[in-house]
Amino acid sequence: MKRQVTFFLHGAIALCLLLSLTACRKEEDETRTFCEAFFDAYVENDSDALEQALAMSEEDVQLGKLQSQIAKHLTVKVEASEVGEDAATISATITNVDLEAVLHMLPEQTDNVEDARKELLKLLEEEDLPMKEFPVQIELIKDEEWTVTLTPELSNALLGGLADLLSEEMEEVGS
Amino acid sequence: MKIKRKRFFALCLALLLSISFAAPCEAAEATQESAKDDNQDYFVGKLEVFTKDGGKRKVRAALCEGKYIMAEPETIASIAGMNLSEDGTVYEFERKGYFVRIDTEKETASIGIYLTDRDVHKLYRGEKFEIPIRKLEVDGEEKTFLSLEKTLYLMNVQWSCQDQCVYCYIPDETFWNVLADSAELFSLQPNYKEIFYGYREENGWNGYLYGLYATLDDVNLLRLAFGGEAQADRDRAVQAMLTLGSPCENLTGTMQEMAEQAASNYIGALTECAQTVSSVGGFGAAEAQALCQAFTAWADTEIPSYFGDVFDGLSMAAGVINAIQTAVRYRDWTEGFIDQLQIIKRLDDEKYPKDSEFLSDVAQSLLSEQGNAAGNIAWEASQSLGASLMDLAVSATPAGLFYNAYNATIASAKTLRPEIKNALDSGEFFSNAKRLCDLSIVLRSTYTDLLDQTASYISSVEELDMMRGYGKLYASVNAHCYDALYSAALKLNQAILPDATVEEASESGEAGYDMRDLGNKLIGNQTFALRFQETQQYDPTLILFESFDNLYSSENGGHREEIPPEYVIYDLPIRFSSNMGEYGGVIYKLGSDLTVQDISLKKLPIETPEYDYICSFLFYRGMLYFCCKEAGTSDFSCALYSCKPDGTDMVRLHDDVFQFYIENNRLYCYKTEYLDLADGKWKTDEGYSDPGFGSWWDDETFRVDALSGDGLRYIPISEAEDGTSVYGESQLIAAMDNNYYQIEIQTVAQGNVFFTYYEGDETMLYCLRLETRELLLLDTGSAIGSGTYFGW
Numbered sequence: 001m002k003r004q005v006t007f008f009l010h011g012a013i014a015l016c017l018l019l020s021l022t023a024c025r026k027e028e029d030e031t032r033t034f035c036e037a038f039f040d041a042y043v044e045n046d047s048d049a050l051e052q053a054l055a056m057s058e059e060d061v062q063l064g065k066l067q068s069q070i071a072k073h074l075t076v077k078v079e080a081s082e083v084g085e086d087a088a089t090i091s092a093t094i095t096n097v098d099l100e101a102v103l104h105m106l107p108e109q110t111d112n113v114e115d116a117r118k119e120l121l122k123l124l125e126e127e128d129l130p131m132k133e134f135p136v137q138i139e140l141i142k143d144e145e146w147t148v149t150l151t152p153e154l155s156n157a158l159l160g161g162l163a164d165l166l167s168e169e170m171e172e173v174g175s
Numbered sequence: 176m177k178i179k180r181k182r183f184f185a186l187c188l189a190l191l192l193s194i195s196f197a198a199p200c201e202a203a204e205a206t207q208e209s210a211k212d213d214n215q216d217y218f219v220g221k222l223e224v225f226t227k228d229g230g231k232r233k234v235r236a237a238l239c240e241g242k243y244i245m246a247e248p249e250t251i252a253s254i255a256g257m258n259l260s261e262d263g264t265v266y267e268f269e270r271k272g273y274f275v276r277i278d279t280e281k282e283t284a285s286i287g288i289y290l291t292d293r294d295v296h297k298l299y300r301g302e303k304f305e306i307p308i309r310k311l312e313v314d315g316e317e318k319t320f321l322s323l324e325k326t327l328y329l330m331n332v333q334w335s336c337q338d339q340c341v342y343c344y345i346p347d348e349t350f351w352n353v354l355a356d357s358a359e360l361f362s363l364q365p366n367y368k369e370i371f372y373g374y375r376e377e378n379g380w381n382g383y384l385y386g387l388y389a390t391l392d393d394v395n396l397l398r399l400a401f402g403g404e405a406q407a408d409r410d411r412a413v414q415a416m417l418t419l420g421s422p423c424e425n426l427t428g429t430m431q432e433m434a435e436q437a438a439s440n441y442i443g444a445l446t447e448c449a450q451t452v453s454s455v456g457g458f459g460a461a462e463a464q465a466l467c468q469a470f471t472a473w474a475d476t477e478i479p480s481y482f483g484d485v486f487d488g489l490s491m492a493a494g495v496i497n498a499i500q501t502a503v504r505y506r507d508w509t510e511g512f513i514d515q516l517q518i519i520k521r522l523d524d525e526k527y528p529k530d531s532e533f534l535s536d537v538a539q540s541l542l543s544e545q546g547n548a549a550g551n552i553a554w555e556a557s558q559s560l561g562a563s564l565m566d567l568a569v570s571a572t573p574a575g576l577f578y579n580a581y582n583a584t585i586a587s588a589k590t591l592r593p594e595i596k597n598a599l600d601s602g603e604f605f606s607n608a609k610r611l612c613d614l615s616i617v618l619r620s621t622y623t624d625l626l627d628q629t630a631s632y633i634s635s636v637e638e639l640d641m642m643r644g645y646g647k648l649y650a651s652v653n654a655h656c657y658d659a660l661y662s663a664a665l666k667l668n669q670a671i672l673p674d675a676t677v678e679e680a681s682e683s684g685e686a687g688y689d690m691r692d693l694g695n696k697l698i699g700n701q702t703f704a705l706r707f708q709e710t711q712q713y714d715p716t717l718i719l720f721e722s723f724d725n726l727y728s729s730e731n732g733g734h735r736e737e738i739p740p741e742y743v744i745y746d747l748p749i750r751f752s753s754n755m756g757e758y759g760g761v762i763y764k765l766g767s768d769l770t771v772q773d774i775s776l777k778k779l780p781i782e783t784p785e786y787d788y789i790c791s792f793l794f795y796r797g798m799l800y801f802c803c804k805e806a807g808t809s810d811f812s813c814a815l816y817s818c819k820p821d822g823t824d825m826v827r828l829h830d831d832v833f834q835f836y837i838e839n840n841r842l843y844c845y846k847t848e849y850l851d852l853a854d855g856k857w858k859t860d861e862g863y864s865d866p867g868f869g870s871w872w873d874d875e876t877f878r879v880d881a882l883s884g885d886g887l888r889y890i891p892i893s894e895a896e897d898g899t900s901v902y903g904e905s906q907l908i909a910a911m912d913n914n915y916y917q918i919e920i921q922t923v924a925q926g927n928v929f930f931t932y933y934e935g936d937e938t939m940l941y942c943l944r945l946e947t948r949e950l951l952l953l954d955t956g957s958a959i960g961s962g963t964y965f966g967w
Contacts, residue, residue: 104382
């Protein structure tokens with residue numbers, strides 16, 4: 001009888017753990033799904049979805065031509081996630097064009113911004129471009145719905161390392 | 176005996192009318208001022224105007240329907256200081272990038288600015304300005320006339336009316352003119368290239384750099400700059416904005432003078448205007464003062480009551496205006512900080528909601544801390560003012576306080592605003608330059624948005640002020656960015672060349688920066704900030720409505736007075752009724768048709784409405800005035816009539832008139848009593864001046880007269896600077912053995928002088944060709960009745 005009770009208790013605990021794990025997994029799955037949907041929206045330049053995911057105004061999520069061209073090369077690999085009650089952190093690796101390398105591919109004789117813009121747009125249409133991996137911690141916040149916080153780190157990855165590029169430039173001139 | 180009786184009668188008439196008995200002698204000149212049949216409600220005369228550049232002068236103007244003043248496009252362009260071009264039915268007036276286009280077919284005007292040679296930006300898009308346009312006949316040609324007041328209104332001209340003269344003030348530069356220079360302002364915007372690399376053009380970097388700029392243009396830079404709201408970023412942003420509150424560090428001494436000099440090329444010079452006005456003959460200091468008062472904002476300066484005891488008239492006006500102008504310039508420095516914070520606080524650009532909120536919060540907190548700083552500085556400055564006579568103009572007015580406050584600002588800024596000191600001393604010039612560059616890009620976006628939206632539909636000075644605030648802030652941010660960059664480059668040069676003096680370091684290109692170019696861009700931006708500020712005084716002239724509700728205004732900076740219709744003077748000389756006259760290119764005479772060689776004279780096709788025949792007539796402003804009488808030379812009845820040249824609208828004007836003359840739109844027949852042709856009423860001219868007895872004809876450029884007794888003489892007439900006529904030396908052009916009353920000039924038309932002459936019992940009608948001096952006898956007759964060719 002005692003063994004039966006013990007077995008029952010163990011069984012109950014195991015069930016609880018299982019249920020709990022199932023709940024956790026469900027939460028993890030939900031955030032992963034949301035995260036993937038966000039990146040899909042970014043790549044597709046779906047401003048409605050981005051507006052919702054970033055909790056920003058429609059105008060604020062409009063991507064420029066270059067930005068949306070860069071976005072088309074972007075892929076994401078979610079590696080781990082920590083899910084809390086109203087916040088989550090997802091570790092991921094974003095693979096995007098290596099903007100610095102792409103910029104160095106532009107013709108040297110370019111002497112104005114407009115030409116550079118055209119050349120860059122043409123270049124970004126190619127498929128075989130130098131790529132770079134950006135490990136990022138994606139911060140999510142839940143307020144009824146999950147939203148993505150656009151951190152400088154995430155911005156940097158989304159833009160192929162533009163922020164890093166600027167920081168390096170700043171350091172070079174002694175800031 | 177018969178002749179003697181006639182002469183006696185003639186003399187009696189002359190005495191009675193105080194005009195030449197030789198009249199009917201002076202025929203109407205119909206071509207110059209008369210109208211077509213459907214345009215008889217106007218006359219073309221002269222209007223005296225004063226402008227700073229052109230001085231006092233008479234211009235051609237028309238008065239329509241007795242109240243609307245119109246002028247030709249060329250005339251209006253010269254008054255308003257605008258360039259005029261014509262394309263088909265469209266006239267375009269342009270001044271410093273601001274244009275007014277008038278479509279004479281649609282009778283509407285559109286307004287805009289040239290951002291570049293080809294790029295046009297339309298202003299006042301919500302308004303449809305209807306401009307009255309008329310085609311009027313001048314010198315036998317049809318000319319286009321535009322409403323003078325409404326066109327000047329659209330051209331931002333202010334005017335006041337005094338002593339039969341319209342004093343026009345043309346703004347040297349309005350907000351629109353500065354806006355039209357936006358391309359230049361944009362070219363003075365800092366960019367990352369300058370900040371990061373100066374002007375080094377390293378091989379292999381061009382594509383990279385321009386690609387980087389293109390990418391930066393493409394994304395929301397502010398989000399990059401302030402993304403995450405890291406504390407370090409916030410601090411730097413605060414420092415960058417605080418930097419805006421201080422005068423540019425490098426913009427002192429020579430550079431400051433250069434900026435002011437550059438700005439003064441654009442800025443209005445009211446003092447100069449006042450001096451020009453005072454130099455006009457017969458124009459007193461009181462008028463100069465009145466003129467200046469109308470066009471400046473000095474009414475706001477609360478001039479002390481004792482001021483007039485010290486200064487009088489013009490010197491006072493000039494002194495105060497000078498003080499105000501100076502003060503306005505420096506107020507930009509002392510109050511700029513507060514203004515800029517106010518602008519940033521209002522920055523709620525929808526494009527950058529989060530960033531705007533952040534900037535706004537920072538600005539708000541700074542404003543609460545620093546809001547009274549400028550006031551404190553002004554108060555401190557006022558305590559140290561001397562009260563010498565020469566200082567009175569600047570020390571006793573609020574404007575003067577600002578003038579003096581500037582010097583105190585430099586000394587006090589670091590004490591009163593420790594944050595500025597810290598920001599300046601931090602040495603993070605590059606960082607500030609970068610932040611300011613970010614801010615500049617955002618402000619440029621806001622500025623261009625405003626250009627697209629607000630400027631297109633401007634309707635209040637408040638909106639202009641808002642745009643000015645952004646423009647000024649944009650230029651100031653750029654200036655501070657270059658200031659920071661200049662300092663950074665200077666430090667780099669000093670680091671590379673430790674033994675160099677500051678002067679040597681500021682000339683060096685060692686660190687890769689063109690110091691002179693940075694300095695010029697700093698000055699250029701500061702100049703724009705000053706220009707933006709100083710156009711404020713003309714803002715009221717930019718508030719234009721299609722209803723023309725504010726066409727007349729006494730507002731400071733938008734002063735426009737209704738020009739009295741009587742200012743348009745019918746400037747033709749006296750015209751006497753006679754027996755010949757030209758209208759619509761046809762020369763008419765009493766009696767019958769007459770053709771000799773190429774001279775064709777037509778019988779006046781009007782039948783007398785009363786009595787036996789028409790005895791004298793005159794075409795004037797598209798109307799025919801004539802006298803008719805009973806046959807006979809004594810005890811006859813007669814009457815004065817008017818009608819249209821085709822004989823319709825016949826009106827009996829007066830009894831007992833058989834000759835008359837018209838001067839300045841007044842028809843005289845009995846000395847002081849005259850018919851005012853403007854309103855058709857008989858009036859009395861108390862200042863009547865007897866035109867005298869004589870046989871002469873004045874045109875604009877010459878006089879033909881028979882007064883000398885030796886025949887016809889030609890006298891050239893020129894116009895003196897003060898507008899008076901100067902008569903030159905006379906030339907005998909037709910020798911006639913005569914007493915002056917033997918020659919009666921009937922009319923001068925189509926280059927010919929038509930006159931009658933009698934000798935004994937024979938009368939003659941002559942034509943003298945003015946160009947060739949050829950004398951042509953057209954007809955002869957015997958002296959009957961009054962004894963002249965057109966004898967009664």
